[in-house]
Amino acid sequence: GAVVSQHPSWVICKSGTSVKIECRSLDFQATTMFWYRQFPKKSLMLMATSNEGSKATYEQGVEKDKFLINHASLTLSTLTVTSAHPEDSSFYICSAPPSGANVLTFGAGSRLTVL
Amino acid sequence: QQQVKQSPQSLIVQKGGISIINCAYENTAFDYFPWYQQFPGKGPALLIAIRPDVSEKKEGRFTISFNKSAKQFSLHIMDSQPGDSATYFCAASWGGGNKLTFGTGTQLKVEL
DSSP states (O other), X not given: OOOEEEEOSEEEEOTTOOEEEEXXXXXXXXXXXXXXXXXXXXXXXXXXXXXXXXXXXXOTTOOTTTEEEEEEETXXXXXXXXXXXXXXXXXXXXXXXXXXXXXXXXXXXXXXXXX | OOOEEEEOSEEXXXXXXXXXXXXXXXXXXXXXXXXXXXXXXXXXXXXXXXXXXOSEEEETTEXXXXXXXXXXXXXXXXXXXXXXXXXXXXXXXXXXXXXXXXXXOEEEEEEO
């Protein structure tokens, strides 16, 4: 079946540093990937749509300069949290639709803790 | 209009019982309604999904009931098991796209 892999699964960083999270589609190509943010015991909030070869589309209220998204290839999208602060601590989840499928496969998520 | 309202927020069911989670939406353009199951520290996994041209879909112990006129849909888990204890999210999308709007989630606990 379609697999989406995220790395790292958890990361702890100091305030002010930048953190990169990778999302890979392992056995399919994805021209589009989606990045979600989830707070503890809360729902998933769509942050942005990552588009291969072009700029990401951000949802209203999401800071483009804070959350940099790059979709460099058909199997890799990255989310970089720049100048991270404690309020950026969250669970970040990516997803992608396998080719021809109207279904989303989600990664296992990446837990970011900013000290 | 993009909201999907989900209830209850939490649910405790005895083993063997039926778990019922409800969702309601406003946007009549929604045409795809999946349910996701999420265990702590993991990403959501697709459980079952339905389109508005059918009123019910069953896969094993999981059934979606869909009421187009009321703009409501629900998940029924029959013979609930402790292993079903997880958070369940309903979601909706439209136009064949994959941009999902998620409900607020229901934390299910199945007790022995």
